[in-house]
Amino acid sequence: MRELKIRKPTLPHDPPPIALAGMNARALREQRFGWALVSPSVFIILALILYPVVYNIYLSFFEFKLTGDNIFVGLRNYVGVITDSEFHLAIRSTLVYVFFSTVGTTLLGLGVALVMNKKFPLRGFVRSLILLPYVAPVISVVFSWQFIFDPVNGIFMDVFHNKLGLFAERFSLIGSPDTAIWVAILFGIWKNFPFTYLMILSRLQAIDETLYEAAEVDGASGWQKFKSITLPEVYFVVSALILLRVIWNFNKFEEVYLLTSNVKVLSVYTYLKAFTGTMDLGQGSTLAVLQFVILIGFILFYVKKVLKW
Amino acid sequence: MVKKKNPLKSFGFFLLILSIVAFSIFPFVQMLSLSLKYQWDWGNPSLIPRKINLEAYKELLNIGQDLKNVPESVLTLLDETPELTSLQRAAILSKYQSTGEVFPFLRYFGNSLLLSLSAALLSVCLAIFGAYSFSRLRYRGRSVIQRGVLFVYMFGGILLLIPLYRLFASMGLLSTPTGTFVGLLVVYMVQTLPVSLYMLGNYFRTVPFSLEEAAMLEGASRMGIIMKIIIPLSASAIATVYIYSFMIAWNEYLFASVFLKNYKMLYTLPIGLKTLFVSKNAIWDRIMSASMLTAVPVMALFMSIQNKITGGMAAGGVKE
Numbered sequence: 001m002r003e004l005k006i007r008k009p010t011l012p013h014d015p016p017p018i019a020l021a022g023m024n025a026r027a028l029r030e031q032r033f034g035w036a037l038v039s040p041s042v043f044i045i046l047a048l049i050l051y052p053v054v055y056n057i058y059l060s061f062f063e064f065k066l067t068g069d070n071i072f073v074g075l076r077n078y079v080g081v082i083t084d085s086e087f088h089l090a091i092r093s094t095l096v097y098v099f100f101s102t103v104g105t106t107l108l109g110l111g112v113a114l115v116m117n118k119k120f121p122l123r124g125f126v127r128s129l130i131l132l133p134y135v136a137p138v139i140s141v142v143f144s145w146q147f148i149f150d151p152v153n154g155i156f157m158d159v160f161h162n163k164l165g166l167f168a169e170r171f172s173l174i175g176s177p178d179t180a181i182w183v184a185i186l187f188g189i190w191k192n193f194p195f196t197y198l199m200i201l202s203r204l205q206a207i208d209e210t211l212y213e214a215a216e217v218d219g220a221s222g223w224q225k226f227k228s229i230t231l232p233e234v235y236f237v238v239s240a241l242i243l244l245r246v247i248w249n250f251n252k253f254e255e256v257y258l259l260t261s262n263v264k265v266l267s268v269y270t271y272l273k274a275f276t277g278t279m280d281l282g283q284g285s286t287l288a289v290l291q292f293v294i295l296i297g298f299i300l301f302y303v304k305k306v307l308k309w
Numbered sequence: 310m311v312k313k314k315n316p317l318k319s320f321g322f323f324l325l326i327l328s329i330v331a332f333s334i335f336p337f338v339q340m341l342s343l344s345l346k347y348q349w350d351w352g353n354p355s356l357i358p359r360k361i362n363l364e365a366y367k368e369l370l371n372i373g374q375d376l377k378n379v380p381e382s383v384l385t386l387l388d389e390t391p392e393l394t395s396l397q398r399a400a401i402l403s404k405y406q407s408t409g410e411v412f413p414f415l416r417y418f419g420n421s422l423l424l425s426l427s428a429a430l431l432s433v434c435l436a437i438f439g440a441y442s443f444s445r446l447r448y449r450g451r452s453v454i455q456r457g458v459l460f461v462y463m464f465g466g467i468l469l470l471i472p473l474y475r476l477f478a479s480m481g482l483l484s485t486p487t488g489t490f491v492g493l494l495v496v497y498m499v500q501t502l503p504v505s506l507y508m509l510g511n512y513f514r515t516v517p518f519s520l521e522e523a524a525m526l527e528g529a530s531r532m533g534i535i536m537k538i539i540i541p542l543s544a545s546a547i548a549t550v551y552i553y554s555f556m557i558a559w560n561e562y563l564f565a566s567v568f569l570k571n572y573k574m575l576y577t578l579p580i581g582l583k584t585l586f587v588s589k590n591a592i593w594d595r596i597m598s599a600s601m602l603t604a605v606p607v608m609a610l611f612m613s614i615q616n617k618i619t620g621g622m623a624a625g626g627v628k629e
Contacts, residue, residue: 033531034446038454041439041506048499049461052472112329130333135611137560139579140604143596144340158354251465254562267467274471275567281471288468
């Protein structure tokens with residue numbers, strides 16, 4: 001195993017293989033030092049991330065009494081959650097939220113990246129301005145969004161009710177779950193498109209200019225150039241970004257809950273179940289397990305079918 | 310490239326850029342504008358306040374609050390009810406005099422700052438050694454660690470919230486303010502550690518190995534190399550990762566809301582703002598100026614290192 005590793009061609013930035021003479025003592029020392037350096041981080045991750053995840057699975061088989069006793073209930077929490085119609089609603093909201101916010105973020109990010117890849121005056125300034133939504137703390141921007149959609153003073157109702165007359169009366173878009181989810185999706189797109197744009201832009205800048213020049217000589221139109229040069233070049237970045245976005249949006253809590261607690265996506269539903277009202281920690285941990293299982297299932301499917309690894 | 314300046318096309322392009330910028334910054338402009346407006350001006354859709362109102366900022370930053378007058382109606386009420394004891398009087402008056410009771414912004418700000426600064430510091434210190442180890446040294450299990458760090462990305466906060474809450478509560482950590490604070494600090498450190506490890510690991514691989522070799526020939530120890538070569542050469546990357554970790558901790562709401570429920574003194578800015586918003590003291594100008602003051606430190610930090618952090622994110626955020 002050790003021999004194989006040393007003979008394998010090294011990447012340019014990898015440490016070069018150590019000279020074979022006197023390797024054993026040195027390699028041993030290096031091995032020990034390597035573990036000593038990394039062990040605090042590994043210990044912390046094991047103790048405070050992996051162990052809690054396992055503990056969470058364990059908790060999902062118990063019911064918690066206010067007296068502090070835990071009663072083993074087998075699969076009762078799971079049956080309770082799966083037969084609950086609110087859970088089905090939460091799944092549906094999550095799917096709608098994840099699908100539309102991911103599609104929106106990716107398309108907008110791609111479009112903006114294409115625009116920002118062109119030269120224009122003040123480009124550097126514009127590029128940093130449009131990163132602001134991604135950088136600002138969620139809590140500091142949700143209230144501004146709530147004001148925009150405020151039924152009494154908000155600018156949205158001013159434009160669509162007073163100026164355009166699209167709605168017969170002023171109402172709160174965030175007030176009812178059916179419309180609030182679309183506000184949450186729009187908010188998610190606004191908040192996260194800068195990240196997607198930035199990643200795609202850095203890939204676009206690496207494309208060889210001569211490819212476009214050659215295509216122009218052949219008389220290719222703008223669309224043809226996009227389809228046969230740009231798209232294949234960014235395919236991998238875009239599909240990796242979609243995967244990351246799905247993972248992140250599937251677990252999203254803050255951006256939804258702080259904007260509107262009406263939209264009960266899975267994370268919000270779990271939070272409300274576990275930490276408000278009767279504080280059902282048993283069902284809460286069951287929900288967290290189920291959410292994780294669904295996500296892993298999707299990741300495996302996506303990696304096989306879309307990324308074709 | 311063939312020169313084809315179509316004025317209609319460039320105007321369209323200009324409009325496109327303008328609308329992208331407007332979409333991105335409109336909520337910020339709205340926030341700033343509303344934080345400066347008087348109540349009678351809220352219904353006015355124009356973004357420019359008819360009259361500038363700085364009261365909300367002064368109130369949050371505790372400037373000139375002692376001079377602020379108690380409403381006349383309250384004073385007359387106090388005059389007309391002589392049966393009140395002096396203690397009750399003082400209590401009524403203090404309600405109007407110290408806005409710190411309504412929303413102690415500076416305290417929340419201080420809590421957030423202390424938590425984020427120390428969590429990021431701990432996380433970056435651990436990550437420097439950890440990342441050096443798996444990006445430079447050879448040993449069994451190193452690739453498992455490298456991949457494990459990536460895997461941890463997939464766990465959402467909610468999956469860790471319930472078990473960590475149970476664990477910390479059963480250890481008795483959540484029954485004292487200090488314990489709660491330490492617990493939250495540990496949580497924030499853990500949440501930022503994988504990202505720090507991953508980003509620093511990617512950066513350390515770009516530091517030329519020949520420098521280390523030269524130092525080793527001169528008899529430098531590995532530890533000496535980390536201290537004298539790796540850390541100074543990676544100063545900008547380390548700063549970037551530090552700020553990134555700081556921002557994650559500064560923005561966190563989920564754990565803070567559960568852990569700090571019973572300790573109002575320890576509230577961080579996100580949970581303080583949310584509590585203010587649902588309370589009866591919610592006034593748009595106060596909320597908006599508090600939002601501005603929460604956003605500005607982070608945005609200023611980001612802008613100061615913008616070029617480096619975007620490069621770092623491109624290198625560290627996506628695995629290619």
